[in-house]
Amino acid sequence: xxxxxxxxxxxxxxxxxxxxxxxxxxxxxxxxxxxxxxxxxxxxxxxxxxxxxxxxxxxxxxxxxxxxxxxxxxxxxxxxxxxxxxxxxxxxxxxxxxxxxxxxxxxxx
Amino acid sequence: xxxxxxxxxxxxxxxxxxxxxxxxxxxxxxxxxxxxxxxxxxxxxxxxxxxxxxxxxxxxxxxxxxxxxxxxxxxxxxxxxxxxxxxxxxxxxxxxxxxxxxxxxxxxx
Amino acid sequence: xxxxxxxxxxxxxxxxxxxxxxxxxxxxxxxxxxxxxxxxxxxxxxxxxxxxxxxxxxxxxxxxxxxxxxxxxxxxxxxxxxxxxxxxxxxxxxxxxxxxxxxxxxxxx
Amino acid sequence: xxxxxxxxxxxxxxxxxxxxxxxxxxxxxxxxxxxxxxxxxxxxxxxxxxxxxxxxxxxxxxxxxxxxxxxxxxxxxxxxxxxxxxxxxxxxxxxxxxxxxxxxxxxxx
Numbered sequence: 001x002x003x004x005x006x007x008x009x010x011x012x013x014x015x016x017x018x019x020x021x022x023x024x025x026x027x028x029x030x031x032x033x034x035x036x037x038x039x040x041x042x043x044x045x046x047x048x049x050x051x052x053x054x055x056x057x058x059x060x061x062x063x064x065x066x067x068x069x070x071x072x073x074x075x076x077x078x079x080x081x082x083x084x085x086x087x088x089x090x091x092x093x094x095x096x097x098x099x100x101x102x103x104x105x106x107x108x109x
Numbered sequence: 110x111x112x113x114x115x116x117x118x119x120x121x122x123x124x125x126x127x128x129x130x131x132x133x134x135x136x137x138x139x140x141x142x143x144x145x146x147x148x149x150x151x152x153x154x155x156x157x158x159x160x161x162x163x164x165x166x167x168x169x170x171x172x173x174x175x176x177x178x179x180x181x182x183x184x185x186x187x188x189x190x191x192x193x194x195x196x197x198x199x200x201x202x203x204x205x206x207x208x209x210x211x212x213x214x215x216x217x218x
Numbered sequence: 219x220x221x222x223x224x225x226x227x228x229x230x231x232x233x234x235x236x237x238x239x240x241x242x243x244x245x246x247x248x249x250x251x252x253x254x255x256x257x258x259x260x261x262x263x264x265x266x267x268x269x270x271x272x273x274x275x276x277x278x279x280x281x282x283x284x285x286x287x288x289x290x291x292x293x294x295x296x297x298x299x300x301x302x303x304x305x306x307x308x309x310x311x312x313x314x315x316x317x318x319x320x321x322x323x324x325x326x327x
Numbered sequence: 328x329x330x331x332x333x334x335x336x337x338x339x340x341x342x343x344x345x346x347x348x349x350x351x352x353x354x355x356x357x358x359x360x361x362x363x364x365x366x367x368x369x370x371x372x373x374x375x376x377x378x379x380x381x382x383x384x385x386x387x388x389x390x391x392x393x394x395x396x397x398x399x400x401x402x403x404x405x406x407x408x409x410x411x412x413x414x415x416x417x418x419x420x421x422x423x424x425x426x427x428x429x430x431x432x433x434x435x436x
Contacts, residue, residue, distance in 0.1 A: 258362075298330045
């Protein structure tokens with residue numbers, strides 16, 4: 001079984017044991033991803049990267065992943081496929097010769 | 110090779126071809142995750158879940174995953190391990206008998 | 219008329235001319251604030267503060283304020299009162315002698 | 328003195344008493360706005376608007392305003408002016424005859 005399938009199965013087991021699927025509509029899962037991403041961001045607030053506490057970053061990032069996997073599952077998205085597809089389409093928006101070494105957005109390239 | 114390793118390798122190849130590692134410090138990656146999560150959220154703004162456009166949700170969620178995998182890689186986190194560990198610690202915060210069927214936060218249980 | 223009342227009146231006029239009140243429930247206004255805050259954040263992504271474009275920061279911050287005033291209006295909150303009240307309660311969480319010169323969160327002081 | 332000036336003065340007094348200006352660069356203030364917006368959003372997570380606790384919404388919205396006013400002050404923005412200017416430019420993106428009664432984004436009108 002793939003890693004992603006194993007993680008997703010565990011998340012769904014956790015959710016179902018608590019009868020939480022009733023709350024997990026896609027819109028609220030998108031809210032949850034945002035809320036967890038901001039808790040992750042808070043680990044870096046008023047700080048340089050190197051002063052963030054790794055243990056806390058780890059936990060908050062895990063929460064982001066958890067809701068992201070649950071949302072992917074809701075839509076039956078294949079996470080590997082959607083990320084690889086996005087890399088491909090980003091490759092067109094950011095061709096190497098134009099994008100190399102610059103952090104500009106594609107519409108400013 | 111695991112799915113997650115394969116996705117991460119592709120993301121790093123994409124980043125390195127563009128010489129973007131210089132911009133990808135953990136703090137800015139956390140910003141990027143937040144920005145992408147909000148673009149995902151925008152797909153649900155003023156709408157019910159079922160009115161969101163699945164193609165757009167797919168792309169925005171892929172971006173969230175992309176930066177999340179890149180941040181995990183920065184810290185050498187094993188994504189499977191950190192999510193499974195978090196599920197375990199959440200199990201203590203949300204014991205089944207108290208959490209079943211309620212969306213309350215653990216400190217209100 | 220106070221500045222805040224004048225801004226709010228203009229925002230409501232703009233909203234009502236477009237018949238948008240039907241979309242502006244508190245939950246979606248909270249989503250909108252998040253989305254605009256992230257567009258603001260994007261002006262700082264991969265950059266130092268001083269490299270952000272002031273014109274863009276101005277516009278994105280204006281959008282954050284716009285939805286924040288609209289949400290305050292939904293609940294009939296007096297913005298001046300709620301901010302001054304919050305300053306007072308924050309003063310108790312962050313007493314000067316403990317909080318001076320440190321960016322720690324109140325639960326770590 | 329205008330309401331906004333009064334609020335801002337109080338926020339700056341609070342900040343200066345704690346010697347916090349050193350942490351308040353524009354980028355981190357933008358992070359703070361995002362973090363507070365997400366705490367606001369959390370009041371609506373897994374809920375309908377009407378089930379959010381008004382007292383909590385009030386406090387979290389106050390925090391959003393606080394950092395938004397502090398960021399405006401950093402750049403010496405006149406909050407009233409920037410919001411009224413944005414309303415004007417939004418009026419061009421969303422002309423009444425096209426935007427009336429629809430929640431579509433301007434690029435889909």
